[in-house]
Amino acid sequence: xxxxxxVLELKxxxxxFGPIDVLHDISLKVRAGEVLCLLGDNGAGKSTLxxxxxxxxxxxxxxxxxxxxxxxxxxPKDAADRGIATVHQFGGTFPLxxxxxxxFVGVEPxxxxxxxxxxxxxxxxxxxxxxVQSFGITRIDDGDRLVGGLSGGExxxxxxxxxxxxxxxxxxxxxxxxxxxxxxxxxxxxIVNEAKRRGLAVIxxxxxxxxxxxxxxxxxxxxxxxxxxxFKKGEKTRxxxxxxxxxxxxxxxxxxxxxxxxxxxxxxxxxTV
Amino acid sequence: MSxxxxxxxxxxxxxxxxxxxxxxxxxxxxxxxxxxxxxxASWVNFAANLxxxxxxxxxxxxxxxxDISIGAMIPAGSMTVxxxxxxxxxxxVVGMLGAIGLGLVVGLVNGILTVRTSVPSLIxxxxxLVAMQGVVLAGAKLLTGAASVPLTAPDWAKMLFGGxxxxxxxxxxxxxxxxxxxxxxxxHRTRYGNWLFAMGGDRVSARNAxxxxxxMTILLFMVSSVSAAFVGMCGAIxxxxxxxxxxxxxxxxxxxxxxxxxxxxxxxxxxxAGIFFGTLTFAIVSQGIYFTQIDRNWSSxxxxxxxxxxVAMNGWFRNLAMSYAPRKKA
Amino acid sequence: MSxxxxxxxxxxxxxxxxxxxxxxxxxxxxxTFFAVLGGAVFVGAPGWSSWLNIAAEVGIIALPVxxxxxxxxxDISVGSVIPxxxxxxxxVSGFFGLPVPIGIMSGLAVxxxxxxxxxxxxTRTSIPSLIVTxxxxxxxxxxxxxxxxxxxxxxSVFLVPDPFTKLVLGTFVAGMFNVSIFxxxxxxxxxxxxxxxxxxxxWIFALGGDRQSARNAxxxxxxLTVxxxxxxxxxxxxxxxIQLMTYQSAQVAAGQSFIFNSIMCVVIGGVLLTGGSGxxxxxxxxxxxxxxxxxxxxxxxxxxxIGSVIxxxxxxxxxxxxxxFRALALKYARGKGSAS
Numbered sequence: 001x002x003x004x005x006x007v008l009e010l011k012x013x014x015x016x017f018g019p020i021d022v023l024h025d026i027s028l029k030v031r032a033g034e035v036l037c038l039l040g041d042n043g044a045g046k047s048t049l050x051x052x053x054x055x056x057x058x059x060x061x062x063x064x065x066x067x068x069x070x071x072x073x074x075x076p077k078d079a080a081d082r083g084i085a086t087v088h089q090f091g092g093t094f095p096l097x098x099x100x101x102x103x104f105v106g107v108e109p110x111x112x113x114x115x116x117x118x119x120x121x122x123x124x125x126x127x128x129x130x131x132v133q134s135f136g137i138t139r140i141d142d143g144d145r146l147v148g149g150l151s152g153g154e155x156x157x158x159x160x161x162x163x164x165x166x167x168x169x170x171x172x173x174x175x176x177x178x179x180x181x182x183x184x185x186x187x188x189x190x191i192v193n194e195a196k197r198r199g200l201a202v203i204x205x206x207x208x209x210x211x212x213x214x215x216x217x218x219x220x221x222x223x224x225x226x227x228x229x230x231f232k233k234g235e236k237t238r239x240x241x242x243x244x245x246x247x248x249x250x251x252x253x254x255x256x257x258x259x260x261x262x263x264x265x266x267x268x269x270x271x272t273v
Numbered sequence: 274m275s276x277x278x279x280x281x282x283x284x285x286x287x288x289x290x291x292x293x294x295x296x297x298x299x300x301x302x303x304x305x306x307x308x309x310x311x312x313x314a315s316w317v318n319f320a321a322n323l324x325x326x327x328x329x330x331x332x333x334x335x336x337x338x339x340d341i342s343i344g345a346m347i348p349a350g351s352m353t354v355x356x357x358x359x360x361x362x363x364x365x366v367v368g369m370l371g372a373i374g375l376g377l378v379v380g381l382v383n384g385i386l387t388v389r390t391s392v393p394s395l396i397x398x399x400x401x402l403v404a405m406q407g408v409v410l411a412g413a414k415l416l417t418g419a420a421s422v423p424l425t426a427p428d429w430a431k432m433l434f435g436g437x438x439x440x441x442x443x444x445x446x447x448x449x450x451x452x453x454x455x456x457x458x459x460x461h462r463t464r465y466g467n468w469l470f471a472m473g474g475d476r477v478s479a480r481n482a483x484x485x486x487x488x489m490t491i492l493l494f495m496v497s498s499v500s501a502a503f504v505g506m507c508g509a510i511x512x513x514x515x516x517x518x519x520x521x522x523x524x525x526x527x528x529x530x531x532x533x534x535x536x537x538x539x540x541x542x543x544x545x546a547g548i549f550f551g552t553l554t555f556a557i558v559s560q561g562i563y564f565t566q567i568d569r570n571w572s573s574x575x576x577x578x579x580x581x582x583x584v585a586m587n588g589w590f591r592n593l594a595m596s597y598a599p600r601k602k603a
Numbered sequence: 604m605s606x607x608x609x610x611x612x613x614x615x616x617x618x619x620x621x622x623x624x625x626x627x628x629x630x631x632x633x634x635t636f637f638a639v640l641g642g643a644v645f646v647g648a649p650g651w652s653s654w655l656n657i658a659a660e661v662g663i664i665a666l667p668v669x670x671x672x673x674x675x676x677x678d679i680s681v682g683s684v685i686p687x688x689x690x691x692x693x694x695v696s697g698f699f700g701l702p703v704p705i706g707i708m709s710g711l712a713v714x715x716x717x718x719x720x721x722x723x724x725x726t727r728t729s730i731p732s733l734i735v736t737x738x739x740x741x742x743x744x745x746x747x748x749x750x751x752x753x754x755x756x757x758x759s760v761f762l763v764p765d766p767f768t769k770l771v772l773g774t775f776v777a778g779m780f781n782v783s784i785f786x787x788x789x790x791x792x793x794x795x796x797x798x799x800x801x802x803x804x805x806w807i808f809a810l811g812g813d814r815q816s817a818r819n820a821x822x823x824x825x826x827l828t829v830x831x832x833x834x835x836x837x838x839x840x841x842x843x844x845i846q847l848m849t850y851q852s853a854q855v856a857a858g859q860s861f862i863f864n865s866i867m868c869v870v871i872g873g874v875l876l877t878g879g880s881g882x883x884x885x886x887x888x889x890x891x892x893x894x895x896x897x898x899x900x901x902x903x904x905x906x907x908x909i910g911s912v913i914x915x916x917x918x919x920x921x922x923x924x925x926x927x928f929r930a931l932a933l934k935y936a937r938g939k940g941s942a943s
Binding site: 393 | 724731735867876911
């Protein structure tokens with residue numbers, strides 16, 4: 001894998017809320033056409049990290065660089081303007097709106113002029129449907145359908161297609177497959193690969209190792225707010241990665257200690273909470 | 274769109290059905306003479322006054338907020354124009370601008386408090402409702418010493434705002450239709466309308482998409498208060514006097530009209546046409562009963578039942594709309 | 604890496620965090636204001652009796668309305684249940700001449716029935732409680748009006764209660780303090796026990812916090828919601844009966860003002876409209892505050908309509924300060940090292 005352009009870089013980023021330190025000395029590089037998988041258990045600091053990248057929070061110290069130039073995001077719009085798009089697990093797709101309207105929220109196409117500019121429903125529907133179909137979701141063919149009627153995977157796909165359409169350079173996906181079944185998850189993973197193919201830098205946050213390994217080129221494991229491991233595809237096995245995420249203790253050791261504790265307390269009543 | 278799709282996706286579908294249902298009910302069980310009913314202006318006038326207030330209230334509801342202070346803004350508008358132009362005999366234009374101006378100020382207060390604090394708009398507007406009631410009453414008593422103030426407006430003002438057209442139809446009816454057309458266009462045909470639905474659907478995402486959520490909310494509250502003041506103003510001009518009471522009924526009547534018309538209480542869904550038909554339905558239920566042989570004391574009961582049936586229908590249609598996907602080629 | 608402080612020391616912060624602190628401050632400020640303006644008369648028996656009488660009536664309703672709000676629901680129908688129950692009792696005992704206890708029972712039954720209907724509609728359909736109870740409000744109003752005219756031929760019906768009933772439900776102690784004050788106190792104690800001592804109270808908070816999680820935790824959410832609405836209906840019906848016994852007549856139009864007044868008492872008392880937070884002490888203080896302003900204005904020599912302006916401003920001040928207290932409390936809690 002060649003050294004592609006580094007689109008987004010975090011250098012020694014720290015984040016504290018008052019006296020609580022959430023992120024310690026994070027350094028990451030995200031390259032165009034690559035998927036960086038951000039792994040970590042709940043509470044490791046993943047969501048704070050992506051909020052910093054999306055401009056919701058400001059780092060307490062450290063630097064964010066885009067295209068090798070330092071940048072500062074004072075609010076989400078600053079990050080969005082530079083092409084950083086975040087797709088959340090839920091939300092952002094407006095279930096009670098039609099596909100066409102939801103796709104173009106905030107930037108609706110219009111026709112006509114002066115104060116009588118009319119929302120161009122036809123164009124909006126056409127573009128939205130085309131965008132999502134170009135990612136391989138062929139079941140969506142009617143821009144007037146309500147988003148709420150789409151499946152979870154289709155809604156994620158719509159959100160990703162939308163981000164790409166509006167020129168995102170960095171796509172941050174926050175647990176996109178967490179709530180999906182196997183088939184839908186595979187749809188979404190296929191779209192992630194397509195986004196990568198189109199040259200976006202993708203940051204894929206998850207705690208499911210299988211999904212990460214299906215699309216990831218580069219992996220970073222967050223444990224308690226710090227990067228515990230940073231490696232390329234192929235450098236570690238699935239088991240090693242799972243061990244890392246669980247806190248470094250290998251699963252085998254953990255299982256062994258549980259077994260021995262059970263054995264030594266055999267015969268005692270197990271009080272349940 | 275096919276007929277079935279139309280039925281399921283348009284928020285106004287159920288309200289049109291309710292309208293027909295009520296008329297049919299009154300015909301079958303009340304012995305209504307339809308030509309009498311449709312020739313009469315009383316319920317149309319009622320609908321128009323209610324409708325002008327209901328439309329902006331509906332937009333607020335779609336965007337996820339409520340405004341109950343309209344119950345005090347209607348008498349406030351009527352009192353303002355009566356006191357300024359009737360009691361103090363200032364030119365009618367001053368009185369009218371005063372009423373509109375009061376609406377702008379109260380709406381601004383409502384809007385700013387709603388966006389700057391985390392207090393729900395129901396509570397904020399409850400506060401302004403009560404406060405404005407006091408202001409109107411105290412103002413009337415202190416300034417004029419009476420609870421009702423006479424007003425004689427010049428002919429041109431009466432013709433535009435307080436006259437009669439086509440027999441006994443008040444001019445507000447024309448204003449109502451104009452309101453409906455203008456707001457209908459803005460909400461359903463322009464991008465600002467889309468912003469409204471986005472705000473009601475998911476405020477945070479709407480803001481992230483670049484929509485000026487706070488500014489729009491404040492604007493909506495101002496439009497709501499101004500519309501209520503406008504209705505009061507027209508009433509004062511029409512009947513040549515202003516009363517301190519008479520706005521409270523509008524609150525629940527408008528909410529019922531909105532909900533019957535397919536507006537979702539929690540926001541993000543609704544249509545101006547639906548609000549229009551919902552208002553018509555309410556007016557017919559409430560006033561049409563006078564044309565039947567049913568004792569008019571039952572009108573409130575019929576309103577209650579109509580509300581619950583219409584809301585259930587709306588919910589059912591909405592669910593169907595979400596799950597309906599044309600089973601065409603793959 | 605959290606420091607769990609285990610020493611139970613008294614802290615200003617924990618006091619400030621209580622939802623009723625703000626409302627207590629409000630009550631003190633408001634009472635002082637009217638005491639200064641109203642002088643000895645207001646601070647004496649006439650003043651106390653006048654605002655306590657008002658507080659009791661709206662207070663009996665504010666308590667279950669507050670419980671419902673904590674559970675995340677609203678009840679607009681109380682405005683119609685009051686006249687409905689008093690009309691029912693008046694028609695049964697005054698018009699038809701049945702014994703007064705039967706009239707009272709039928710009146711209370713009306714409240715329970717309406718509450719039941721509200722509860723079932725709210726839990727069985729996806730219709731929001733605001734809309735359901737507006738619907739029942741209109742429905743009950745219509746029924747009361749229609750039936751009163753149909754049966755008794757009039758919109759007001761008279762009843763002369765027997766001395767015992769009059770003593771228990773409709774008398775002014777010492778000629779000034781309506782007996783409803785004592786009923787309010789008793790009711791407040793019962794609701795206090797329900798919300799803060801018995802486990803059911805925790806269920807109510809859970810319901811308002813997150814309904815789905817509450818159900819998952821095994822709380823019978825449907826049953827609880829219906830029960831709360833029946834309690835609210837019962838309270839409104841009870842107030843209707845008290846009014847009937849005190850004034851000896853039932854009016855169809857009475858009761859509308861209770862809708863917003865009870866909501867105001869509850870909100871001034873620190874209950875969150877969005878649910879999940881509030882206290883009985885707060886509701887009682889909020890009710891007292893409302894009543895002090897409502898009545899204090901008459902002792903102060905100010906134009907009575909200014910009273911409305913003060914209440915409106917008070918409401919806004921109360922919720923804004925509650926807002927502020929809560930934000931402060933959250934920040935204070937954060938700073939102690941608890942991560943989240």
